[in-house]
Amino acid sequence: MRSNATAPNDRPAALSYHAVSHSYGRFPAVDSVSLGVDQGEIVCLVGPSGCGKSTLLRLGAGLETLQAGEVRIAGQRVAHSRSSVPPEKRGIGLVFQDYALFPHLSVLDNVAFGLNGDAGRLRRNRARTSLEQVGMGGFSEAFPHTLSGGQQQRVALARALAPEPRVLLLDEPFSGLDARLRAAVRDDTLHVLKANSVATLLVTHDPEEAMFLADRIALMRDGRLEQIGTPVDLYYRPRTPFAAAFFGDVNRSGGQVRGGAVATPFGRLPAPDLPDGVAVDALVRPEGLALTLDGDAASVRGVVDAARVLGSSSLIHLTVLDENGARHHVHSRMPGQFLPPAGSAVSLSVDLKQAFVFPSEEAG
Ligand code: ATP
Numbered sequence: 051m052r053s054n055a056t057a058p059n060d061r062p063a064a065l066s067y068h069a070v071s072h073s074y075g076r077f078p079a080v081d082s083v084s085l086g087v088d089q090g091e092i093v094c095l096v097g098p099s100g101c102g103k104s105t106l107l108r109l110g111a112g113l114e115t116l117q118a119g120e121v122r123i124a125g126q127r128v129a130h131s132r133s134s135v136p137p138e139k140r141g142i143g144l145v146f147q148d149y150a151l152f153p154h155l156s157v158l159d160n161v162a163f164g165l166n167g168d169a170g171r172l173r174r175n176r177a178r179t180s181l182e183q184v185g186m187g188g189f190s191e192a193f194p195h196t197l198s199g200g201q202q203q204r205v206a207l208a209r210a211l212a213p214e215p216r217v218l219l220l221d222e223p224f225s226g227l228d229a230r231l232r233a234a235v236r237d238d239t240l241h242v243l244k245a246n247s248v249a250t251l252l253v254t255h256d257p258e259e260a261m262f263l264a265d266r267i268a269l270m271r272d273g274r275l276e277q278i279g280t281p282v283d284l285y286y287r288p289r290t291p292f293a294a295a296f297f298g299d300v301n302r303s304g305g306q307v308r309g310g311a312v313a314t315p316f317g318r319l320p321a322p323d324l325p326d327g328v329a330v331d332a333l334v335r336p337e338g339l340a341l342t343l344d345g346d347a348a349s350v351r352g353v354v355d356a357a358r359v360l361g362s363s364s365l366i367h368l369t370v371l372d373e374n375g376a377r378h379h380v381h382s383r384m385p386g387q388f389l390p391p392a393g394s395a396v397s398l399s400v401d402l403k404q405a406f407v408f409p410s411e412e413a414g
Contacts, residue, residue: 061088061089062122062124062125063086063087063088063122063125063249064087064088064089064091064123064124064216064217064249065086065087065110065121065122065123065142065216065217065249065251066084066085066086066087066121066122067083067084067085067086067106067109067110067119067120067121068084068119068120068121068122069082069083069084069118069119069120070082070083070084070106070109070116070118070119070120070121071083071117071118071119072102072105072106072109072114072116072117072118073117078273079102079105079273080102080105080106080109080273081102081272081273081274082119082274083102083106083119083270083273083274083275084119084275085106085268085275085278087217087249087250087251088249089216089247089248089249090244090247090248090249091249091250091265091266092240092243092244092250092252092263092264092265092266093250093251093252093264093265093266093267093268094252094253094254094259094260094263094264094266094267094268095107095251095252095253095254095268095270096253096254096255096256096257096260096267096268096269096270096296097255097269097270097271097276097296098255098271098296099255101270101271101272101273102270102272102273103253103255103270104221104222104253106270107219107221107251107253108221109121109129110142110217110219110251111137111140111142111144111219112128112129112134112135112136112137112140113137115134116129116130116131116134117131118131119131123140123141123142123216123217124141124216128140140217141215141216141217142215142216142217142218142219143209143210143211143213143215143217143218143219143248144210144218144219144220144221145203145206145207145210145218145219145220145221145223146206146220146221146222146223147221147222147223147225147226148226149194149199149202149203149205149206149226150206151194151202151205151206151209152194153193153194153195154193155193155194156190156191156192156193157181157186157189157190157191157192157193157194157197157205158174158177158178158181158190158191159177160194160205160209161177161180161181161205161208161209161212162174162176162177162212163209164209164212164213165177165212165213176212177190177208177212178190179212180208180209180211180212181205181208183208183211183242183245183246184204184205184207184208184211184238184242185204185238186201186204186205186208189201189205198231199226199227199228199231200227200231200234200235203223203224203226203227203235204235204238206223207223207239207242211242211246211248214246215248216248216249217248217249217250217251218243218248218249218250218251219250219251219252220250220251220252220253221252221253222253222254222255223239223252224236224239224254224259225254225255225256232259236259236262236263237262239263240262240263252264257296257297257298260281261281261284261285261297264280264281265280266278266279266280267279267280267281267284269284269293269296271292276289276290276292276293277289277290277293284297285297286403286404288406290408290411291331291333291406291408291411294333294335294406294408295333298335298336298337299335299336299381300333300334300335300336301316301333301334301335301336301339301380301381302331302332302333303315303316303331303332303372303378304329304330304331304332304410305329305330305332306327306328306329306330307321307324307325307326307327307328307330308326309326310322310324312330312332312407313372313373314332314334314372315350315370315371315372315376315378315380316332316334316339316350316370316380316398316400316405317349317350317398317399317400319332319334319400319402319405319407320402320407321407324407324409328409328410329409329410330407330408330409330410331407331408331409331410331411332405332406332407333405333406333407333408334400334404334405334406335383335404335405336365336381336382336383337363337383337401337404338400338401338402338403338404338405339380339381339382339383339398339399339400339401340382340384340398340399340400340401341366341368341382341384341388341390341396341397341398342396342397342399343390343394343395343396344397349397349398349399350370350397350398350399351370351371351395351396351397351398352368352369352370352380352395352396352397352398353368353369353370353393353394353395353396354366354367354368354390354391354392354393354394354396355367355368355369355379355392356392357388357389357390357391357392358389359387359389360383362385362386363383363384363385363386364383364384364385364386364387364388364389365381365382365383366381366382366383366384366388366390366396367379367380367381368380368381368382368396368398370398380398382398
């Protein structure tokens with residue numbers, strides 16, 4: 051398998067897209083996307099259903115004919131509008147949601163299948179090593195139909211990694227698994243990917259999964275890249291209301307900037323870079339709204355409608371009044387068990403790291 055040697059800064063990305071566009075008929079599924087994945091890096095493509103994630107992945111694999119732009123692997127052009135290297139010559143591994151194992155081949159033969167160039171014994175040894183890496187060393191002689199979904203997905207991963215690809219492309223690899231198994235398989239997958247130092251592009255619609263796996267997250271919207279960055283960038287420094295809302299529930303409020311701040315039902319939020327009079331959207335994550343039962347009279351007050359424990363945190367539904375006396379329904383998420391009875395008066399304080407003010411999208 052690949053070493054963990056660090057790449058020199060000037061090395062080309064293991065996989066890169068350059069102004070790639072793709073339409074189905076007149077519908078633009080991918081619109082001028084540029085994106086690079088470095089050796090050893092995991093980039094997760096996320097976004098709502100239909101935003102173009104799978105199309106972008108398939109263009110990288112060569113499963114879709116590129117219409118505009120370029121795809122390069124290790125700096126070599128593998129696709130542009132007039133020519134395309136076929137998928138099997140690109141040095142990529144592929145893993146899909148449905149595993150796509152051959153039912154008539156044993157687990158070992160499934161994994162050995164892609165190792166064409168090597169002699170039989172060497173192929174089988176490499177396939178065994180790859181199976182051991184994903185914890186499936188004891189299942190070589192089993193047939194796919196005797197395995198659980200999680201085990202089949204591990205075999206699919208072993209098969210993709212056995213030829214030591216430069217790039218691994220995974221399309222919703224865990225979505226066929228139930229929640230518990232999904233958590234276990236993706237944890238193992240993360241360790242295997244990092245141990246192999248392979249450049250990975252993984253499609254998921256699940257923001258938490260992306261944050262769990264990714265070194266960087268590429269958020270797509272309507273065929274375009276909305277924002278790309280580390281999980282911390284996307285979660286704590288979203289550049290648009292869409293990006294802020296994609297990574298979890300948000301409390302929203304409109305407002306106008308006055309003296310470098312905006313009054314919201316949650317309290318005053320700073321807006322230092324926006325001029326007076328600008329209409330804004332203010333968003334606060336529920337986990338950015340802390341409640342106290344005996345708050346001081348100067349803070350924003352709310353009344354609890356309901357509180358539910360969600361496991362490691364509690365979700366509290368509140369009614370708060372804004373400056374004009376209008377009622378707003380607000381969510382707060384508090385760590386652990388915090389379950390004030392309905393009707394309790396509480397004070398709200400905002401964690402400004404989880405509060406975002408954007409010029410109103412409607413204002414254009
Ligand atoms: P999902 O999360 O639902 O899988 P996605 O973000 O992966 O969605 P794509 O599968 O890339 O999105 O599809 C992008 C758009 O292109 C969608 O509107 C889809 O309906 C359309 N589309 C995808 N494949 C084809 C096709 N073969 N023919 C026509 N339209 C297609």
